[in-house]
Amino acid sequence: xxxxxxxxxxxxxxxxxxxxxxxxxxxxxxxxxxxxxxxxxxxxxxxxxxxxxxxxxxxxxxxxxxxxxxxxxxxxxxxxxxxxxxxxxxxxxxxxxxxxxxxxxxxxxxxxxxxxxxxxxxxxxxxxxxxxxxxxxxxxxxxxxxxxxxxxxxxxxxxxxxxxxxxxxxxxxxxxxxxxxxxxxxxxxxxxxxxxxxxxxxxxxxxxxxxxxxxxxxxxxxxx
Amino acid sequence: xxxxxxxxxxxxxxxxxxxxxxxxxxxxxxxxxxxxxxxxxxxxxxxxxxxxxxxxxxxxxxxxxxxxxxxxxxxxxxxxxxxxxxxxxxxxxxxxxxxxxxxxxxxxxxxxxxxxxxxxxxxxxxxxxxxxxxxxxxxxxxxxxxxxxxxxxxxxxxxxxxxxxxxxxxxxxxxxxxxxxxxxxxxxxxxxxxxxxxxxxxxxxxxxx
Numbered sequence: 001x002x003x004x005x006x007x008x009x010x011x012x013x014x015x016x017x018x019x020x021x022x023x024x025x026x027x028x029x030x031x032x033x034x035x036x037x038x039x040x041x042x043x044x045x046x047x048x049x050x051x052x053x054x055x056x057x058x059x060x061x062x063x064x065x066x067x068x069x070x071x072x073x074x075x076x077x078x079x080x081x082x083x084x085x086x087x088x089x090x091x092x093x094x095x096x097x098x099x100x101x102x103x104x105x106x107x108x109x110x111x112x113x114x115x116x117x118x119x120x121x122x123x124x125x126x127x128x129x130x131x132x133x134x135x136x137x138x139x140x141x142x143x144x145x146x147x148x149x150x151x152x153x154x155x156x157x158x159x160x161x162x163x164x165x166x167x168x169x170x171x172x173x174x175x176x177x178x179x180x181x182x183x184x185x186x187x188x189x190x191x192x193x194x195x196x197x198x199x200x201x202x203x204x205x206x207x208x209x210x211x212x213x214x215x216x217x218x219x220x221x222x223x224x
Numbered sequence: 225x226x227x228x229x230x231x232x233x234x235x236x237x238x239x240x241x242x243x244x245x246x247x248x249x250x251x252x253x254x255x256x257x258x259x260x261x262x263x264x265x266x267x268x269x270x271x272x273x274x275x276x277x278x279x280x281x282x283x284x285x286x287x288x289x290x291x292x293x294x295x296x297x298x299x300x301x302x303x304x305x306x307x308x309x310x311x312x313x314x315x316x317x318x319x320x321x322x323x324x325x326x327x328x329x330x331x332x333x334x335x336x337x338x339x340x341x342x343x344x345x346x347x348x349x350x351x352x353x354x355x356x357x358x359x360x361x362x363x364x365x366x367x368x369x370x371x372x373x374x375x376x377x378x379x380x381x382x383x384x385x386x387x388x389x390x391x392x393x394x395x396x397x398x399x400x401x402x403x404x405x406x407x408x409x410x411x412x413x414x415x416x417x418x419x420x421x422x423x424x425x426x427x428x429x430x431x432x433x
Binding site for chain 1: 229230233234239242243246247250253254257258260261264265268271272355365366399400
């Protein structure tokens with residue numbers, strides 16, 4: 001249990017895919033034009049990440065180190081295609097919302113990264129937990145970036161969430177600033193980089209301050 | 225067993241064979257998945273098409289199966305357009321077809337329904353890659369803008385007025401996006417022109433005169 005909590009902490013904060021490892025920035029910038037899109041991409045990625053980690057961990061003793069990368073790539077690509085076909089056939093309405101994101105998951109380097117750095121060296125259960133933690137961290141990061149860009153760019157929060165999560169979630173669709181003219185820059189790619197940069201700076205500053213309070217030696221210049 | 229595999233893992237043949245086996249398993253899984261899902265996907269897509277066709281027609285407008293009743297009409301450049309015919313008691317009452325124009329990012333695909341007098345019953349954007357939050361207001365899910373076309377025809381609105389307000393026409397443009405609504409207006413106008421040019425052929429409904 002304690003280990004699971006530790007894994008979750010790593011995934012959500014210390015080893016966060018976007019904010020610490022700086023991986024998967026392409027999907028992170030491309031789909032975070034709204035909180036809903038970020039959430040959708042994050043959840044789809046989490047599902048693939050857990051499955052790929054479990055698969056890689058379960059065949060890890062059979063795979064030669066020399067050919068592990070192509071094997072993992074084929075596994076992940078197959079998995080994503082299966083998810084894509086399955087969603088399209090059985091959950092067609094959800095697919096119409098998520099469809100665009102699913103294919104993008106193949107090129108998400110975070111998935112291959114976790115397969116290589118964690119799942120190929122650890123057991124099945126630990127790898128599943130790692131996939132869950134990393135996926136949740138990714139989801140949180142994408143949703144946060146999406147919400148900030150959406151709020152500044154359109155004045156709304158979670159617009160069209162009911163398309164993704166079902167009509168019961170219509171209540172979380174908020175128009176924070178009625179009659180807002182919109183701030184185009186935030187919706188376009190530069191807005192993604194601006195928000196990511198500011199969030200990264202904020203996370204760094206917070207960590208440095210926390211370390212200084214604990215009495216660790218932090219150069220004074222880093223705190224200003 | 226573990227040791228045996230560990231020793232084998234460094235052999236070139238083992239590596240080649242393991243890659244081959246993985247590729248084979250992956251292809252088998254994909255082939256199986258495609259054959260298991262194909263039927264449902266085709267059915268779901270037909271349902272989607274049916275639903276979008278129904279959107280540009282008033283309720284209970286037609287009494288035939290639109291998906292089965294189509295006409296291929298040449299554009300004059302080797303390509304052809306598929307026209308779905310809505311019939312009432314065998315007579316063609318309306319035609320539905322796709323039309324497109326270049327938007328800000330790629331083609332904007334518009335579905336139009338036109339009744340036998342040449343009046344627009346409805347238009348819907350089927351596919352676009354316009355800027356989210358700006359150009360995507362052409363989508364009915366985001367804004368009712370596209371409904372402003374309902375009931376218009378080439379007879380009631382002169383050709384020069386088929387433009388956004390900025391260009392001297394009657395259609396609203398969107399804050400921050402002019403190219404996108406301009407493309408939709410152009411696509412719808414071209415759809416009406418296409419109908420006017422092929423009116424006799426469409427109303428004949430595929431029957432030889």
